[in-house]
Amino acid sequence: MTDRPSSSSAAPHDLFAHAPDRVSLYEVSPRDGLQNEAVVVPLEAKKQLVAALVASGVKRLEITSFVSPKWVPQLADAEDLAREMRPPEGVTFSALCPNAKGLERALATGLGEIAVFMSASETHNQKNINKSIDRTLGVFSEIVPPAIEAGLRVRGYVSTVWGCPYEGPVSAERSVEITKKLLELGCYQVSLGDTIGVGTPKQTRDIVLRCLDAMRVDQFALHLHDTRGTALANILVGLELGVRDFDASVGGLGGCPYAPGAAGNVATEDLVYMLHGMGIETGIDLDKLIEAGNVAERVLGRPLPGKVHKAGAFRRRPS
Amino acid sequence: MTDRPSSSSAAPHDLFAHAPDRVSLYEVSPRDGLQNEAVVVPLEAKKQLVAALVASGVKRLEITSFVSPKWVPQLADAEDLAREMRPPEGVTFSALCPNAKGLERALATGLGEIAVFMSASETHNQKNINKSIDRTLGVFSEIVPPAIEAGLRVRGYVSTVWGCPYEGPVSAERSVEITKKLLELGCYQVSLGDTIGVGTPKQTRDIVLRCLDAMRVDQFALHLHDTRGTALANILVGLELGVRDFDASVGGLGGCPYAPGAAGNVATEDLVYMLHGMGIETGIDLDKLIEAGNVAERVLGRPLPGKVHKAGAFRRRPS
Numbered sequence: 001m002t003d004r005p006s007s008s009s010a011a012p013h014d015l016f017a018h019a020p021d022r023v024s025l026y027e028v029s030p031r032d033g034l035q036n037e038a039v040v041v042p043l044e045a046k047k048q049l050v051a052a053l054v055a056s057g058v059k060r061l062e063i064t065s066f067v068s069p070k071w072v073p074q075l076a077d078a079e080d081l082a083r084e085m086r087p088p089e090g091v092t093f094s095a096l097c098p099n100a101k102g103l104e105r106a107l108a109t110g111l112g113e114i115a116v117f118m119s120a121s122e123t124h125n126q127k128n129i130n131k132s133i134d135r136t137l138g139v140f141s142e143i144v145p146p147a148i149e150a151g152l153r154v155r156g157y158v159s160t161v162w163g164c165p166y167e168g169p170v171s172a173e174r175s176v177e178i179t180k181k182l183l184e185l186g187c188y189q190v191s192l193g194d195t196i197g198v199g200t201p202k203q204t205r206d207i208v209l210r211c212l213d214a215m216r217v218d219q220f221a222l223h224l225h226d227t228r229g230t231a232l233a234n235i236l237v238g239l240e241l242g243v244r245d246f247d248a249s250v251g252g253l254g255g256c257p258y259a260p261g262a263a264g265n266v267a268t269e270d271l272v273y274m275l276h277g278m279g280i281e282t283g284i285d286l287d288k289l290i291e292a293g294n295v296a297e298r299v300l301g302r303p304l305p306g307k308v309h310k311a312g313a314f315r316r317r318p319s
Numbered sequence: 320m321t322d323r324p325s326s327s328s329a330a331p332h333d334l335f336a337h338a339p340d341r342v343s344l345y346e347v348s349p350r351d352g353l354q355n356e357a358v359v360v361p362l363e364a365k366k367q368l369v370a371a372l373v374a375s376g377v378k379r380l381e382i383t384s385f386v387s388p389k390w391v392p393q394l395a396d397a398e399d400l401a402r403e404m405r406p407p408e409g410v411t412f413s414a415l416c417p418n419a420k421g422l423e424r425a426l427a428t429g430l431g432e433i434a435v436f437m438s439a440s441e442t443h444n445q446k447n448i449n450k451s452i453d454r455t456l457g458v459f460s461e462i463v464p465p466a467i468e469a470g471l472r473v474r475g476y477v478s479t480v481w482g483c484p485y486e487g488p489v490s491a492e493r494s495v496e497i498t499k500k501l502l503e504l505g506c507y508q509v510s511l512g513d514t515i516g517v518g519t520p521k522q523t524r525d526i527v528l529r530c531l532d533a534m535r536v537d538q539f540a541l542h543l544h545d546t547r548g549t550a551l552a553n554i555l556v557g558l559e560l561g562v563r564d565f566d567a568s569v570g571g572l573g574g575c576p577y578a579p580g581a582a583g584n585v586a587t588e589d590l591v592y593m594l595h596g597m598g599i600e601t602g603i604d605l606d607k608l609i610e611a612g613n614v615a616e617r618v619l620g621r622p623l624p625g626k627v628h629k630a631g632a633f634r635r636r637p638s
Contacts, residue, residue: 013516015334015524015559041330163633200596201555205334226548228633229589229626230596233551236520270548277519277549307548312480314517314547 016240020244022281024060025268026155026221027053027258029082029296031062031096032265033253035072037300042079043084045299050085050093052292053250056128057284058268061087062094062115066102085106094155103143107150114147116140116187117157117178120175122165124195128159137181144185156182156190159205159222162199176210183219190220191247194234197227197264204234208241221245224266226252226305231266232274246271251293251304267306273313286313339563341600343379344587345474345510345540346372348615349400350381350415351584352572356619362396362403363430364618369404371411372569376603377587380406381413381434385421401428413474417448422462426469429523433466434475435459435506440483441495443514447478458498463504475501475509476542480526481518495529503539509539511565513553516583518548523553527560540564543585543623545571553591558599565590570612570623586625588612592632596624605632 027144030050034041039049041049050063056230063085069076077093094113097106106114118136119125125133144154160167161175179190193206204222222238222311225233248271254264269289272282286308293309303310349369353360360368382404390393397414406412411611413432416425425433437455440446442564444452463473479486480494498509511526523541530539541557541564543550554565573583588608591601605627612628620630 015556016521196633197630200593202597227626227630228585228592229545229551230593232548233555233593236552236555237334267548273547274519274549274552278521290508307546310514310545314515 002087008243013164014095015129015240016278019239019278020242020280022283023239023244023246023275025058025271025282025284026245026246026247027058027250028223028310029249029253029265029268031065031075031306032247033249033251033296034061035065035074036254036264037074039300040074040076041299043080046077046081047085049250049292049295049299050081052288052295054088056288056292057282058254058289059090059283060092062096065096066105066114067096067098068101069199075258079105079109082106082111087112088202088245092153094153095294096109097143097147100143103147103162106147106152109153110194111144113153113155115155115157116182117146117159118178119164119195120178121160121170124160126260127166133178137178137185141183142183144182146302148186154185154187156185156187157193158190159193159195161192162194162203163196165196166317172210175207176214179211179220180214185214189218189245191223191245192220193223193247194225194231199234200230201233201237206242207222208238208309212241217242217244218260221247223247223262225254227264230272235271235274235317237265239278243255250289250306251296251309252306253300253304267304267308269291269308273308322323331340334559334595337561338558338597339561339599341595341602342558342563342565344377344528344590344603345564345566346380346569347542347566347584347586348375348568348570348572348587349373350384350394351566352570352615354384354393355573356585357391357480358619359393359395360618362399362588365400366398367616368569368611368618369400371607371614373407373410374446375611377605377608378409378602378603379411379413384415385416385433386417386544387420387425390611398424398623401425401430406431409428409470413472416466418458419462425466427469429536430471432474433465433503434474434476434510436478437497437501438478438483439484439497440479440489441632442485443479443483446485449464452497456497456504459501459504463501463506468506473504473506473572475504475506476512477501477509478512478514480511481513481522482515483516491526491529494526495533498530498539499533502534508537508564510542510543510564511539511567513544513550516550517545518543518553519549520556523556524560527557527562531560536561536563540566542566544573545585546581546583552588554590554593558597562609567591569608570604570615571629572615572619572623584625586612588625588627
């Protein structure tokens with residue numbers, strides 16, 4: 001044990017002085033969750049899941065993807081879902097959109113928002129979307145401005161920011177550079193992803209500080225996977241630094257179905273539980289969100305990794 | 320969304336300025352884990368688990384309990400385990416010890432350390448150890464000083480500090496008061512437990528700050544359950560405030576076996592992964608710890624909730 005300052009010198013500066021009073025959650029389970037499932041979930045079940053999420057108070061949902069059904073057969077019903085589910089007042093439905101063909105499909109459905117996606121590491125970008133980073137940015141420069149002109153909002157994703165399964169470490173500087181390019185193209189916000197769930201808190205601090213130096217705090221979101229259990233700790237760092245936008249997936253939907261208990265996206269209900277416990281508003285009813293998690297489990301017929309929908313909320317007042 | 324300071328005013332004070340360079344982990348899986356299992360694990364399998372943990376570099380282990388075998392048949396082999404497993408140089412084996420009878424049994428085995436335990440909430444204390452808090456302190460005042468005189472180190476536990484399943488909220492002031500009494504009796508350290516895993520970060524900050532006001536930082540440890548996914552976030556708050564002692568259980572052993580995926584203790588390997596990622600030393604070899612998690616799964620014949628032993632560590636340098 002090294003010699004450390006005594007407790008009295010460990011000045012209890014207020015860790016949460018910069019934390020927001022309210023955060024905006026972006027729900028990805030219908031898309032990021034279901035696209036990774038071995039089974040194709042029927043359209044009606046998807047509609048039930050989206051409806052349960054909306055009923056819980058989630059305001060921003062990514063409901064599907066206009067990636068080719070050849071690559072993601074799980075979401076081949078994208079048009080039907082987007083057409084049949086109309087967001088209530090104040091709710092936004094979004095969908096992934098990889099290229100001009102995807103934009104055409106999205107526009108035909110009347111969705112209000114799309115999301116473009118790429119990686120911060122060259123190898124992952126190449127393997128995931130079969131293009132170099134530069135070429136991907138070129139494609140986006142041809143679809144983002146027209147999408148905005150057509151009245152859509154466009155969100156961006158940058159994956160593998162915390163680490164790449166092929167390249168290992170990823171330069172935070174490079175991630176921020178790509179993020180800024182997406183903002184310049186017209187994305188209103190870019191979500192930075194810990195795609196393989198390797199992030200730890202000091203790294204998250206470094207990434208967030210670089211973002212805060214380079215853009216407004218509402219121009220980026222954190223999309224953290226809980227593969228190694230660190231998602232909420234990383235989110236806490238974001239909160240401490242003032243970040244107000246986080247992606248999440250009810251039940252932690254998006255974990256690999258072949259490894260029981262393995263986790264993907266941070267579970268929305270676990271995040272909401274933590275936020276509400278900290279007095280941070282989300283606009284979400286946790287009990288109804290837990291119900292949405294139960295819908296997700298029923299739809300998939302397997303237990304999901306999220307914890308609060310199993311353990312239940314805790315009443316701070318005795319009943 | 321309320322009006323928030325812009326990014327530039329969200330001053331990036333150094334969140335980790337008071338974090339320790341090194342922490343000491345106290346491994347509870349052989350006791351806190353196995354006592355909650357439906358099956359009685361054979362002595363030989365327990366020895367394998369303890370040996371695997373020691374091989375990983377864990378230095379402090381609670382290996383069993385001298386609670387009556389009538390109440391905890393899973394650990395009825397306490398004497399045999401304590402006699403047959405001798406800690407190598409620099410390693411401490413401890414065991415729970417509820418009363419004079421337990422102390423007698425512990426002394427007969429030659430263990431170097433015992434732990435006494437009680438709750439911060441009256442109802443939980445009554446239901447768990449069948450005595451009032453005052454009477455429990457009375458019993459401890461009759462066993463802790465003799466134990467120390469006999470050459471043992473004594474650790475204390477205070478449960479339900481973050482919340483009680485019967486009473487709901489628990490007064491942090493009361494928890495600290497009980498903790499101080501245990502220190503006065505001679506405990507070298509008291510471990511504060513979030514027994515039902517309800518804690519969130521601001522609450523953890525409040526509890527830790529009260530402790531720091533009332534005792535030295537090495538006189539308390541945090542024992543956090545991950546029932547609602549918040550354990551690592553709560554530990555992060557402890558680290559930010561300078562706490563250096565944490566309890567953990569390999570694989571997250573200690574979750575309820577009747578609820579697949581439900582989590583109990585924070586998984587040691589998840590904690591070590593986070594700590595090493597932050598450059599905080601533990602003296603533990605993560606790969607060997609993951610092996611110990613595999614031993615625990617084999618011994619119990621079921622998947623455990625810990626994540627890093629499933630996902631594997633991540634090499635920050637590409638191989």
